[in-house]
Structure formats: C-alpha cells, structure tokens
Amino acid sequence: MVDFIHLRDVDLGALVTAAEIWATLPDRMHTQHGDVDRDVVSPLAGGAWKGAEANAGIGELRAMSGQMEDAHTEAAALRTVLLDAASDLKTAKEHLTKAITDAADQKLTVDDSGGVHWTAPSYARNLPPDDYDAVTKPLEEAARGIADRIGRALTEATAADQRAAFALNADTRGDDPKKFNGKAVGAGPAQDARRATDLANRLMMLDPAERGELRNLLAANADDPTFSTPFLNQQGPRGTLWLAGMIAKLGGVDAPKGLQEDLKAIQADLGRVLAAGTGKGAGPHVDRAWVDELMRAGREKTDIGLYSFRPYGYQLLGTLLDTGHQDTDFLRLIGQDMRAMERDDPAVWMRNTPSGAMYNGFRLDIADGHGAGLDPMTGLMAAFGNNPEASKEFFDPAKHPGEVGYMLKRHWLPDWAGAGPIPEGYDPPGLDQLGRALEAASTGRTPGGGYGLPGGPHPPHDETMRQIMRDTVATLGGEDGLRGTFAANLRDSVGNMVASFMGDGVYDQLVAKDGQNGSMFHDRDLMRVITGAGNDPEAFAVMHGATVEHAAGVLATHPVVKAPGALPAMDVEARQAFNALGTMDGLRDESIVAAREAGVTEATWNRKYQTLASAQILSYIPHVGIPAGRMMDIYTAHALAADTAALEHGSGLSRTENYWSGWSSSQAMAEEYARANTTNPEEIADLAEDRRAQAMDTAARRLGRK
Numbered sequence: 001m002v003d004f005i006h007l008r009d010v011d012l013g014a015l016v017t018a019a020e021i022w023a024t025l026p027d028r029m030h031t032q033h034g035d036v037d038r039d040v041v042s043p044l045a046g047g048a049w050k051g052a053e054a055n056a057g058i059g060e061l062r063a064m065s066g067q068m069e070d071a072h073t074e075a076a077a078l079r080t081v082l083l084d085a086a087s088d089l090k091t092a093k094e095h096l097t098k099a100i101t102d103a104a105d106q107k108l109t110v111d112d113s114g115g116v117h118w119t120a121p122s123y124a125r126n127l128p129p130d131d132y133d134a135v136t137k138p139l140e141e142a143a144r145g146i147a148d149r150i151g152r153a154l155t156e157a158t159a160a161d162q163r164a165a166f167a168l169n170a171d172t173r174g175d176d177p178k179k180f181n182g183k184a185v186g187a188g189p190a191q192d193a194r195r196a197t198d199l200a201n202r203l204m205m206l207d208p209a210e211r212g213e214l215r216n217l218l219a220a221n222a223d224d225p226t227f228s229t230p231f232l233n234q235q236g237p238r239g240t241l242w243l244a245g246m247i248a249k250l251g252g253v254d255a256p257k258g259l260q261e262d263l264k265a266i267q268a269d270l271g272r273v274l275a276a277g278t279g280k281g282a283g284p285h286v287d288r289a290w291v292d293e294l295m296r297a298g299r300e301k302t303d304i305g306l307y308s309f310r311p312y313g314y315q316l317l318g319t320l321l322d323t324g325h326q327d328t329d330f331l332r333l334i335g336q337d338m339r340a341m342e343r344d345d346p347a348v349w350m351r352n353t354p355s356g357a358m359y360n361g362f363r364l365d366i367a368d369g370h371g372a373g374l375d376p377m378t379g380l381m382a383a384f385g386n387n388p389e390a391s392k393e394f395f396d397p398a399k400h401p402g403e404v405g406y407m408l409k410r411h412w413l414p415d416w417a418g419a420g421p422i423p424e425g426y427d428p429p430g431l432d433q434l435g436r437a438l439e440a441a442s443t444g445r446t447p448g449g450g451y452g453l454p455g456g457p458h459p460p461h462d463e464t465m466r467q468i469m470r471d472t473v474a475t476l477g478g479e480d481g482l483r484g485t486f487a488a489n490l491r492d493s494v495g496n497m498v499a500s501f502m503g504d505g506v507y508d509q510l511v512a513k514d515g516q517n518g519s520m521f522h523d524r525d526l527m528r529v530i531t532g533a534g535n536d537p538e539a540f541a542v543m544h545g546a547t548v549e550h551a552a553g554v555l556a557t558h559p560v561v562k563a564p565g566a567l568p569a570m571d572v573e574a575r576q577a578f579n580a581l582g583t584m585d586g587l588r589d590e591s592i593v594a595a596r597e598a599g600v601t602e603a604t605w606n607r608k609y610q611t612l613a614s615a616q617i618l619s620y621i622p623h624v625g626i627p628a629g630r631m632m633d634i635y636t637a638h639a640l641a642a643d644t645a646a647l648e649h650g651s652g653l654s655r656t657e658n659y660w661s662g663w664s665s666s667q668a669m670a671e672e673y674a675r676a677n678t679t680n681p682e683e684i685a686d687l688a689e690d691r692r693a694q695a696m697d698t699a700a701r702r703l704g705r706k
Helices: 004-009 012-046 052-105 122-126 129-173 189-201 208-221 225-250 257-278 288-298 313-318 328-344 376-385 388-395 403-409 429-443 463-477 488-500 502-510 523-534 537-556 572-597 602-616 628-648 655-676 681-702
Strands: none
Touching: 004 052, 004 129, 012 052, 052 129, 122 129, 129 189, 129 208, 189 208, 189 225, 208 257, 225 257, 225 288, 225 313, 288 313, 288 328, 313 328, 313 376, 328 376, 328 388, 376 388, 376 429, 388 403, 388 429, 388 463, 403 429, 403 463, 429 463, 429 488, 463 488, 463 502, 463 523, 488 502, 488 523, 488 537, 502 523, 502 537, 502 572, 523 537, 523 572, 523 681, 537 572, 537 602, 537 628, 537 655, 572 602, 572 655, 572 681, 628 655, 655 681
16 A cells, blocks of 8 residues: 555656656667667678578677567567556545645644644633534535545555556566567556456456456446547456456455455446447547447347356446546437337247245346346436436437337346345335436436435426326326325435426426316326325435425415505415425325324434434525525424424324414414515414414315225
C-alpha cells in the first residue's frame, strides 16, 4: 500500500525524466540492429564464407541482431509503463492534494500519517452535551469526508503502483529470462486490454497475484472505450459470455473469501467494459456484427463446465447489464430480442434453471445482490433503471402496447440466492428492478435507489411518460389488474412515481368531487395504488409529502376571497387543497389497516412514516407572496406532534388518532394561510376542516370498501 507521506511528497518529475531518458534507448537499439544487419550479417551471408562453421557463425550473428530488435521492443514497452505509471500517480496525487487543501479550508488538520483532526470552537466547551454534539457534528462529518477522499487517493496510487510492477515484471521476464523480450506489451489502454485478455482467458489457472492484476486492470480501465473495445473484440461475444459464466462458476458460495471478492469486482467491472465498448460516445466501439453475434449467442446455451446446467447466453448477459450506463441503441437491440425469445416461449428461463443438491445456493450473478441472476429480465430492468431514455422506449405504449401490463403481471423467477428455503414474504428481485425501470421511464430521472425523488430539476412529463404512468396505475390498481395488491419491493418506486405526478394528474384526482374519473386516471385505480404503496409507511410519507407541498403551493397562489359585506372565503382551488389533504388522511387510514392485516403494527408503521416525513419536508417553495414552505413546515410539525402523542399513549395510530392528527395539521396550515391573508384564522380553519373531513370520509368508498 502506498502510504500517505510518500504520495504527498513524491517527485513525479523524476519518474517522467527517467521515462524520457529511457525513450532514447529503443532508438539506439533499432539503429544498432540496422547497422549490424546491414554491415555485418548481410555481407557475410552473401559472401564467400561457406561451410558448417560459417553457417553457425552467421546464425549466431542473426540471433544477436534479433536480440537487438527484441531489446528495442522491450525498451519501448518499459518506457510506456513508466509514463503510464507517472500519469496515474499524478492523478492520485492531485486528488490527495485537493483533499488536503479542502481540509485546511474547513479548518481541519491532516497529520503526516494521513489522519484528519478537528478542534471544537472554544465557545462549545461550555455547552450542554446535546448542543455540543450539534456544534461538532458537522466537523466530524467533514473530517470523515476528507479521510475517505485521502483513502481513495492512496488506493488509486497503490493500484497504479501494482499495475506498473506487474507490467514491468511481465515485460522483462518473457519466455527466457536470459534474453530480451520481443513480446513485451508495454502500458496504455490498448496494451492493458491485451494483458487483461490474456489473464481473462486463463481465469481458472490464475494465481492470486494474477487475479488481482486482472481486477486492477478492469477497475482502472473499464469505462475507457480505448481499453474496453479491444478487450471485447479480442474476447469476442461468445468469449465474453463464457467469461461471465466462468466468473459465476469459480465464485460460488464455497469459494474462498478472497477469490469471491476478486470475482465479484471482476464481474461488476466486466459490465462496465460492456457498456463502454458497445456505447456511442467518443472513442472506438465494437461494430454491429459484434452485437449481432452476441444476440445469436444469447439464444444459445453456453458450456461453462457445470455437470448438468448450461445457461443461455442471455442469462449470462443479464449479469453484466446492471453495471455501467448501457447504451440506448444497444439495449434496444438486446432488450427486444430477449423479449422476443420470451414471447416465443414464456417459460424459457424457468425451464433452464439448475436443480439438485449440488446447485444449492448457486448463482450466476455474484456481484450486486439482485438475486441469483437466472432471470435475465432482472438485469435488463436494472439497465433500464440506469437509462431512462432506453426504458421509456421499451415501455412506450405506442410502440409496444401492453408491455407495462405484461411486465407487472409477469411470472418473475424467484431467483433466490440463498442456500436454504425461500423465506416467507420474499419477493423476486426482478420486481424491484422493474419498479426502478418504470420509475425511470415515467419520470425521466435515474432513480436514487430509495424513497423520494432525486434532487435537482425534474424533466417535464411528455405524453409517452404519462401513458406509461397511466398503464402502470391501471395495471396495479385496475379491476383487470392487481387491484392494489402488489409486491412490497415495488412500493418505493410506485410511491416515487405518484409523487412525481402529483402536479400532473394525481392531485387533480385527489380533489375530484365524488371520486369522478379524471383525464389521467380512473379514480379507484389510483386510490388503490396509493393505498397499496402506502402499506410501506416510507413510501406513503413520500406521496403525502408531495401532496402537502402541492397543496401549500396552491394556497400560496390563491388568496382568500374578500367580497364586500360577505364573510371571507376560500376560492375553489384553495378549498380543494384541503380536499387533497383529507383524501390522503383517509388513504393513510386504509394503508395502516392493510399493513396491520399484513402483520405490521400501527406503532411500527407510524414510526417509520414519521422518520421520513420529519426529514423530507424542510425546504421552502419559492412562490411570490405567501411562504408555502412555512405552511408545509407548520403542517408537518403539527402532524408529527399529534402522531407522537398517540404513540406515547401506546395507541399506535388508530382511526381516531389518525383523524385528529390530520385535523391538527390541516387546521395549523389553514390558520397560517389565514394569517398570511389578514383573515380570521378560526373561520378559515372551520372551512378547511369541513372540506378535509368530507374528503377523508369518502376515501374508503372511493376504494370500493364502503
């Protein structure tokens, strides 16, 4: 491991100078080779020197001349190794230097061993413990962040040093240690690809050092098409799939931990290699013939040396698709062909799974925790989750009608990766990846991997995105679909999708009088989807937070109506804001009941809901006039206080407590709205509660339960 002080103080100029001085040696060797061949070997071979001794002597001279040419090859290769090492170490040192500079800017100190230290402000010493922790927590977090960056820089430098050492050793060793190596490769992306290809083709026979070098080469170069493309071309499509299979075979549950860790990293980086080599960005890429051959191989079984199981090429490819950013055109070709294969035989993957005690715990996908990898659609959906453009194209109802419904109702392989029986409540990992793919397709954003939408601007929904959302809601909530009962690992994505469409159909449906169907959604379908996703309290918190945010924005732009001689009143849009809040309160009640029926207590549901809700609604909305963000914060504070009181009394959150929680928070928002409009808070709060209570009471009926 390269240590901190050596990287901080290293003089890379000396290494570059050594490489440049070394550069003169190949030219001299090449010149001497030409001189010997022209002035010595050729005259003797073409002259009068004949006989056995002459033949032996001329042979020795030719061997010497060949060694000079081999010396030229080896010296040129070593120069590139030195230059490549200097470049990689320079990058690592720049990262280290920036981390040290940023530490100083944040009033942190870095010692000579790379340790990062902070000092509490003098005034903090006399603070109570909780206040002291609040003051010093940002310093602790900043120090951890700098320490992580220093660690990454040292890891970069160590990897660069190991690659250079391996390359120097390989290029100077050759077939005969007493002779110059005419097969020396050197360094650089193309040379690294040759070296990685040689190691990959000998995967079963690699010792730990060689396996570590293959891991190192892939990790350092995987995203560079000048490495990935020659690597893929040298492996070929079938060789690439074979390599994926061998990784799975060697990295099974019984493999030593070090071997498993290396192969997990190699499998993940092989997916990045595939993405870089098949993309359309700058640099070389594999041609269409390579992809066509990959598709042919995908439909065929691949022999990876297992006793009774030969996976389809597409099953192996699925393990590589979920790392890197796979290209849209590549995914279009692969995805549609994989889908066509399944359309011809819906049970094709199910019938080709290993069976028998010897395969207990066997998995093709060893890298990412997305199941055993036997269902290639899991990998395809993961790739779509990372590429919203490709996902939208795949699910586009105009081009592929019924695809959303088929995938949501599809029989997904369990893909259980454990060694024992499948546990109760287990959902196939493919459904989780399908949720991410639909979220990407309908929102235009790469999902953040959890609850809530990623930060930053959200792309506007186009008609394709809206139709994908319509089809999703119709399938999950419709009478001919799943009627609101769907897998638990879909709920986070569905909650995010509902939140994303709050201003594009969802809010309008929440405020719909008497549950009339809207232009975007059938009312009962959407109510079922919100309640079904709401079985997960954190997903409900995301949807509820989006409702509160949108309602606050509506109130901010619809002031109180003040007519001469009449009581102050809210216009239709302002009243509807409380309709939406009441509908969500009613659906929250239904979600709690459904969760309880599934074995989740009210207290557990509400604590999880509180955790996310308290952290979620913290920002102000930049509307002119009334500070909508303040209404959001007031609403949330009152709601959480009411919920906490219910929990402290041990009641969990019954229908009664849920009603009063909604009343308290809605009343607080209405009063703040009234104060901002210089109007009597009590009168406005009464109007708001009337609307909220009516909407809450009708929620169950809108679900078809009353």
